[in-house]
Amino acid sequence: xxxxxxxxxLPWVLGLWLAxxxxxxxxxxxxxxxxxGDSFRIVFFHVPQAWVAVLAFCVNLVxxxxxxxxxxxxxxxxxxxxxxxxxxxAILATVTGxxxxxxxxxxxWNWDPRETSIVILLLIYAAYFALRQAVVDxxxxxxxxxxxxxxxxxxxxFLIFVIPRVYSSLHPxxxxxxxxxxxxxxxxxxxxxxxxxxxGFTGLFAWLYSFEVRLARVLAARHSREEA
Amino acid sequence: MMRRSSLLAESLAIVCKELASELRQxxxxxxxxxxxxxxxxxxxxxxxxxxxxxxxxxxxxxxxxWIILFFASMAGLARVFVKEEDxxxxxxxxxxxxxHAVLLGKLVFNLLLLLALEVVVVPLYCGLMGLRIEGVxxxxxxxxxxxxxxxxxxxxxxxxxxxxxxxxxxxxILALPLLLxxxxxxxxxxxxxxxxxxxxxxxxxxxxxxxxxxxTMVTALLLFPVVWRD
Numbered sequence: 240x241x242x243x244x245x246x247x248x249l250p251w252v253l254g255l256w257l258a259x260x261x262x263x264x265x266x267x268x269x270x271x272x273x274x275x276g277d278s279f280r281i282v283f284f285h286v287p288q289a290w291v292a293v294l295a296f297c298v299n300l301v302x303x304x305x306x307x308x309x310x311x312x313x314x315x316x317x318x319x320x321x322x323x324x325x326x327x328x329a330i331l332a333t334v335t336g337x338x339x340x341x342x343x344x345x346x347x348w349n350w351d352p353r354e355t356s357i358v359i360l361l362l363i364y365a366a367y368f369a370l371r372q373a374v375v376d377x378x379x380x381x382x383x384x385x386x387x388x389x390x391x392x393x394x395x396x397f398l399i400f401v402i403p404r405v406y407s408s409l410h411p412x413x414x415x416x417x418x419x420x421x422x423x424x425x426x427x428x429x430x431x432x433x434x435x436x437x438x439g440f441t442g443l444f445a446w447l448y449s450f451e452v453r454l455a456r457v458l459a460a461r462h463s464r465e466e467a
Numbered sequence: 468m469m470r471r472s473s474l475l476a477e478s479l480a481i482v483c484k485e486l487a488s489e490l491r492q493x494x495x496x497x498x499x500x501x502x503x504x505x506x507x508x509x510x511x512x513x514x515x516x517x518x519x520x521x522x523x524x525x526x527x528x529x530x531x532x533w534i535i536l537f538f539a540s541m542a543g544l545a546r547v548f549v550k551e552e553d554x555x556x557x558x559x560x561x562x563x564x565x566x567h568a569v570l571l572g573k574l575v576f577n578l579l580l581l582l583a584l585e586v587v588v589v590p591l592y593c594g595l596m597g598l599r600i601e602g603v604x605x606x607x608x609x610x611x612x613x614x615x616x617x618x619x620x621x622x623x624x625x626x627x628x629x630x631x632x633x634x635x636x637x638x639x640i641l642a643l644p645l646l647l648x649x650x651x652x653x654x655x656x657x658x659x660x661x662x663x664x665x666x667x668x669x670x671x672x673x674x675x676x677x678x679x680x681x682x683t684m685v686t687a688l689l690l691f692p693v694v695w696r697d
Binding site (some may be wrong): 331360362363365366369374378379382383386387390393397400 | 620627637644645673
């Protein structure tokens with residue numbers, strides 16, 4: 240199979256994969272104990288969305304570091320694309336998390352440490368775009384945005400890993416670490432669907448990201464043609 | 468050795484320049500001080516020492532104290548860099564001192580400003596709100612560590628917004644999400660100091676604040692030359 244044919248087939252494979260994950264998550268996955276009704280099924284969408292929001296933040300970091308080393312405008316476009324997608328998935332994770340919170344805890348919002356973490360991540364993304372919008376000069380915008388993205392990234396471990404674990408949280412933990420061993424607190428069937436969903440959403444992010452980068456390439460080429 | 472002492476000398480020169488400039492004009496000092504006092508009066512007038520339930524007092528009063536300190540600092544800490552852009556002196560400063568000396572000098576100045584604010588506001592707040600502190604030493608450590616970490620992030624963001632737009636408008640927007648983890652830990656530390664005379668009670672918060680401060684300091688030192696020169 241040629242590279243072009245593979246590129247044409249992959250989105251269809253991704254679509255079928257995500258459709259399969261949706262059906263499996265809603266209909267096939269065994270019920271989890273300790274939850275109200277079928278509320279646990281949102282985990283197959285909420286966790287991958289939160290994962291992609293954090294993954295996009297990491298891609299944004301890598302592209303920002305690359306930009307500061309290469310000064311290539313495409314790396315800045317990559318960083319901005321990752322941030323745009325990260326913000327989208329962070330919003331989706333917030334919405335699905337709120338629905339779960341309403342079903343499980345009776346309120347859409349409880350200022351649980353995990354909820355607070357995702358809101359701060361959203362605020363960081365919003366601040367990143369506010370900074371980009373404030374700078375007219377393209378080169379300065381790219382370098383300042385890269386510096387902010389890297390600086391913001393170092394605070395992320397405190398948001399995502401430290402605060403939710405230091406302060407008591409209602410949020411269910413999917414993994415349990417006891418005496419150095421890490422164990423998943425879920426049925427093998429659930430685990431299979433969850434990992435499939437994680438792979439599917441990661442693929443969706445990669446597909447959308449490649450779209451954004453291709454678009455940035457086209458715009459850059461048109462811009463240079465207009466200047467010539 | 469020569470280079471290290473020179474960096475220190477440049478940083479100290481910038482601290483002295485900032486202090487002389489601030490004592491002459493008192494813009495940042497007035498903005499931060501008046502903002503803090505106005506907010507403090509509003510909070511004390513509305514809540515006062517008696518309207519909160521005894522169980523809620525340590526948490527709510529600790530949170531309110533840090534909210535006052537945080538927003539007061541937002542009113543003036545950005546000025547260290549914004550004023551250089553306003554007065555068109557940034558280019559001269561770039562020629563006169565290396566980037567790290569500029570960052571360290573401005574950071575120390577902002578830290579002094581914050582400590583001055585804390586020295587005035589914290590006792591006044593405790594007096595007006597009837598807040599009894601069990602662990603004074605713990606509170607002092609939380610205030611010192613919190614002030615230092617706050618000034619590191621605030622100084623770096625001040626440099627960013629001065630280069631981005633040359634105005635204060637973006638400052639709270641960029642600083643707030645970066646400083647929220649600090650606020651969470653500082654509020655927890657203050658609450659622990661209010662309720663317990665044991666130094667051990669504030670140690671978890673102190674550890675979180677110090678590690679955040681260390682990480683942001685190293686990152687700021689690495690990134691500042693990019694922000695300052697580009």
